[in-house]
Amino acid sequence: MRRVETGTWFVMPAILLLAAVTIFPIMDVVYLSLHRKLLIFGISEFTGLQNYRFLLQDERFWRALSNTIYFTGLSVVLEVVLGLALALLMNRAFRGKGLVRALVLVPWAIPTVVSAKMWEWIYNGDFGVLNYLLGTKVNWLGDPFWALHAAIIMDVWKTTPFAAILLLAGLQLIPADLYSAARVDGAGPVRLFRYVTLPLLKPVILIVLIFRSLDAFRVFDAVYVLTGGGPANTTETLSVYAYKVLFQTLQIGYGSALAVTVFVCVGLIATGYILLMGRKAGLR
Amino acid sequence: MTRISLKRCLFALFAGFLMLCGLACSETPADHEKADDAVTIVFKHGKIQGDAEHFRQLLLRFEKENPGIHVTGQALPSSTDEQHQFYVINLDAGSADFDVLSMDVIWVPEFARAGWLRDLSALLPEAERRDIFPGPLKAVTSNGRIYAIPWYIDAGLLYYRKDLLDGVGAKPPATWGELVRLAGEMTKGSEDIYGFIWQGKQYEGLVCNVLEYLWSHGGDVLEDGKVVLNSPGNIAALTLMRDLIAKHRISPPLVTTLVEESSRHIFGNGRAVFMRNWPYAWNIFQRNGSPVKGRIGVAPLPAAPGQPSASTLGGWQIGVNRNSRHPQAAERFVRFITSRESQKTMALTIGYKPTRRSLYRDPDLIRQQPFITGLHDIFMNARPRPVSPYYMMMTQILQPEFSAVISGIKTPAEALASADRQIRHVLGVER
Known part of the structure; x- marks a missing residue:
C-alpha cells in the first residue's frame, strides 16, 4: 500500500500536466462539437449529435476525407519503400558514409512551411525548375489532377530521410552471422533480403508506418502553404478543412466536430497498427 | 490512502497557482499608474x-x-x-x-x-x-x-502594355470581347508573352476576380439579402472565365495558381499584355530598373456589351x-x-x-x-463584396466552386447551382 502511494505521488505531476495540456482540451473539443456555436451571432446552444449528422451528408467532408486517405496511403508507401532503399544503401560500408547520413537528413530538418514555400517555387508553372528540368509545361499546383500529387511528392521528399534513418537503425541491429549463415546455405541477395532482412526489420517497419501514417493523416502546413486546398478543393485535407471552418468561418461547433473526427481517425489508425504489430511481431 | 494523497497533491498545485498569480499580478499596477496621467x-x-x-x-x-x-x-x-x-x-x-x-x-x-x-x-x-x-x-x-x-x-484595375497597344493603334478594351481579340492578336505566334493574367488560385482573391465578371455581365451573388447565383448573367460570366483559358487561350493554365504578387511579377517582367490587379502595383512598375517603366497604362476593367464596368472593392x-x-x-x-x-x-x-x-x-x-x-x-x-455578416461563410463556399469552373471540372451551371444551394443553407440555418 505504502509503495503504491509513493508511486502515485511520482506520476501525479505527469498526469496533471497531461490533464492540463491534452485531456482537458480534447474533452473541451468534444464538448464543443455537440453545440451549435457561432461567435459572430453570439449563438451557443446544445444540439447533441446534430453536427455529426450534418457531417455525414457534407460532400466537402467526404472529399476531404478521401483526399486525406489518398495522401496518407500514397505518401507513406512511397516513403517506406524509398526509405528502405536508402537505408540499405547507407548500411553498406563506403567512404564518406557519415557525411551521406548527415546530408540525407537535411530535408527532414527544414521546417515544413519553409520547404512548402521552396516547393512552391520549384513547382511554379511559369519559371519553376521542375518544368525546366523535365522540359514540360505542367501546371503542377493549379491542375486538379497534379496538385495533390505535387503535395505528396513534397511530403515524400521531406520525410523519406526520417524513414530511412529509423530503418537504418533497425538494419544495424540485425546480426551479421545470420547473413553469413544464410550465404553458406546458398542464399542470393534477393533471398537474403526476403528471408533475413525483411522479417527481422518488420517491427521497425511497423513503427515507421505508425509514425508516418499518423503524421500524414493530420497533414496541414504542407498543403495549406502549397495550395491552400485548391484547385476546387482537390488538395483539401481534413485538417485544412477543419482549420477553415474553425478559424475562418468561425463555426466553432462544426469545426470541433471535424477536429474530433480527425482525432478518432488517427486513434483508429494507431489501434489498427498496434493490433497488427501485436499479432505479427508477437508483442515483443 | 490514495485519496489523501490526491487531496494533498491538489493543495500543492493550488498553492503553486497562487504563487504564479501573485507573480503575474504584481506587474499590472505599474501600467495603471502610467495610464492615469497620460x-x-x-x-x-x-x-x-x-x-x-x-x-x-x-x-x-x-x-x-x-x-x-x-x-x-x-x-x-x-x-x-x-x-x-x-x-x-x-x-x-x-x-x-x-x-x-x-x-x-x-x-x-x-x-x-x-x-x-x-x-x-x-x-x-x-x-x-x-x-x-x-x-x-x-x-x-x-x-x-x-x-x-x-x-x-x-479596387480591381486593368493594367495594359501601352507600348504594345499603341503599336497597333489600339485603345484599352472596353468590352471583354475586345480584350480577348486584342490579347489574341498580340500573342499570336509568340511563346514569351501571355495575353491576360489574373488571380485564379483558390483563395479570397479569386472571389474578387470572379465578382467583377459577374457584375459586368449584370449578375450578382445577393440581391436584397436573397441568393441570386443561378442567373444567365452569372453563367455567361463564368463561361467567359473558363473560355479565357480553354477556348481563347489568352490566359495560361497557370492562372489557376496566381495570386496578386505572382501575377505582378509576370506582368512586371514584360511577359503579359493585360493584367487584372490592385492599384499598389503601379508604383512598383514605375520604379527605376523596372522593365515596364513608362510602358504601361491602367483602365477600368472591361464589361459585357451594354453593361457597366465593375471593380471589386x-x-x-x-x-x-x-x-x-x-x-x-x-x-x-x-x-x-x-x-x-x-x-x-x-x-x-x-x-x-x-x-x-x-x-x-x-x-x-x-x-x-x-x-x-x-x-x-x-x-x-x-x-463591395456581399455586405453581410455571413460573408466569411459565403466566400468559403464560393472559392472552391469558382475554382472548379476555371479549372474545368465543373460547368458554370453546376457550380452556380451548388453554391446557390449551399449559401441558401447557410443563410437559412445559421441565422
Whole structure:
C-alpha cells in the first residue's frame, strides 16, 4: 500500500500536466462539437449529435476525407519503400558514409512551411525548375489532377530521410552471422533480403508506418502553404478543412466536430497498427 | 490512502497557482499608474507598405497635436487571414489590449454584428459622407449606423502594355470581347508573352476576380439579402472565365495558381499584355530598373456589351474596440488617421489611395501621381463584396466552386447551382 502511494505521488505531476495540456482540451473539443456555436451571432446552444449528422451528408467532408486517405496511403508507401532503399544503401560500408547520413537528413530538418514555400517555387508553372528540368509545361499546383500529387511528392521528399534513418537503425541491429549463415546455405541477395532482412526489420517497419501514417493523416502546413486546398478543393485535407471552418468561418461547433473526427481517425489508425504489430511481431 | 494523497497533491498545485498569480499580478499596477496621467492607446494594423518612417511620423504628429495621448502602433502578421483570426479571438474574449483596429472591407459587417465595434456614426457627419466613395461607405454601414471609417481604398484595375497597344493603334478594351481579340492578336505566334493574367488560385482573391465578371455581365451573388447565383448573367460570366483559358487561350493554365504578387511579377517582367490587379502595383512598375517603366497604362476593367464596368472593392477601415478603456482618445485618433490631411500624406508617402473623393482633385497629388484622376471614376464603380455578416461563410463556399469552373471540372451551371444551394443553407440555418 505504502509503495503504491509513493508511486502515485511520482506520476501525479505527469498526469496533471497531461490533464492540463491534452485531456482537458480534447474533452473541451468534444464538448464543443455537440453545440451549435457561432461567435459572430453570439449563438451557443446544445444540439447533441446534430453536427455529426450534418457531417455525414457534407460532400466537402467526404472529399476531404478521401483526399486525406489518398495522401496518407500514397505518401507513406512511397516513403517506406524509398526509405528502405536508402537505408540499405547507407548500411553498406563506403567512404564518406557519415557525411551521406548527415546530408540525407537535411530535408527532414527544414521546417515544413519553409520547404512548402521552396516547393512552391520549384513547382511554379511559369519559371519553376521542375518544368525546366523535365522540359514540360505542367501546371503542377493549379491542375486538379497534379496538385495533390505535387503535395505528396513534397511530403515524400521531406520525410523519406526520417524513414530511412529509423530503418537504418533497425538494419544495424540485425546480426551479421545470420547473413553469413544464410550465404553458406546458398542464399542470393534477393533471398537474403526476403528471408533475413525483411522479417527481422518488420517491427521497425511497423513503427515507421505508425509514425508516418499518423503524421500524414493530420497533414496541414504542407498543403495549406502549397495550395491552400485548391484547385476546387482537390488538395483539401481534413485538417485544412477543419482549420477553415474553425478559424475562418468561425463555426466553432462544426469545426470541433471535424477536429474530433480527425482525432478518432488517427486513434483508429494507431489501434489498427498496434493490433497488427501485436499479432505479427508477437508483442515483443 | 490514495485519496489523501490526491487531496494533498491538489493543495500543492493550488498553492503553486497562487504563487504564479501573485507573480503575474504584481506587474499590472505599474501600467495603471502610467495610464492615469497620460492615456496610451494601441493601434493594431497590418503591414504598412514602403518606408515605416513615414507612418511613424504620422503617429508622432498626432501625439504632438493631442498632448496627453500616446499612440502605440502594433503591426500584425501580414496575412489577412491571420489578422482576422487575431481579432476574432481577442475581440470575442473581450480583450481591451488594443483600442483602434484596422479592418479589411469584408470584416466590418461581421464584427459589427458581433457587437465588437463602437458605433462611430457621430465621427462622420452627413456632409463628409458625401465626400467618401459610395462602395466603402456601404461596406462600413450596418442598419444605418457607421461602425468604421474608410481609411484607404483599393479596387480591381486593368493594367495594359501601352507600348504594345499603341503599336497597333489600339485603345484599352472596353468590352471583354475586345480584350480577348486584342490579347489574341498580340500573342499570336509568340511563346514569351501571355495575353491576360489574373488571380485564379483558390483563395479570397479569386472571389474578387470572379465578382467583377459577374457584375459586368449584370449578375450578382445577393440581391436584397436573397441568393441570386443561378442567373444567365452569372453563367455567361463564368463561361467567359473558363473560355479565357480553354477556348481563347489568352490566359495560361497557370492562372489557376496566381495570386496578386505572382501575377505582378509576370506582368512586371514584360511577359503579359493585360493584367487584372490592385492599384499598389503601379508604383512598383514605375520604379527605376523596372522593365515596364513608362510602358504601361491602367483602365477600368472591361464589361459585357451594354453593361457597366465593375471593380471589386478592397481597402481598409478603422474602427474602435467596444471594450476600449479610452474610447474618447481612440475616437480622436480615428478622426485624425482617417482625416483628409492624413490620407493625403499617406497617398504622397506610402501610395495608399484616399477614400475621400475631393483629394482626387488635389494639385499636389495630381502632380505626383497623374493617373490618380483616372482612378477616381474606377473607385466610383467599385462595389463591395456581399455586405453581410455571413460573408466569411459565403466566400468559403464560393472559392472552391469558382475554382472548379476555371479549372474545368465543373460547368458554370453546376457550380452556380451548388453554391446557390449551399449559401441558401447557410443563410437559412445559421441565422
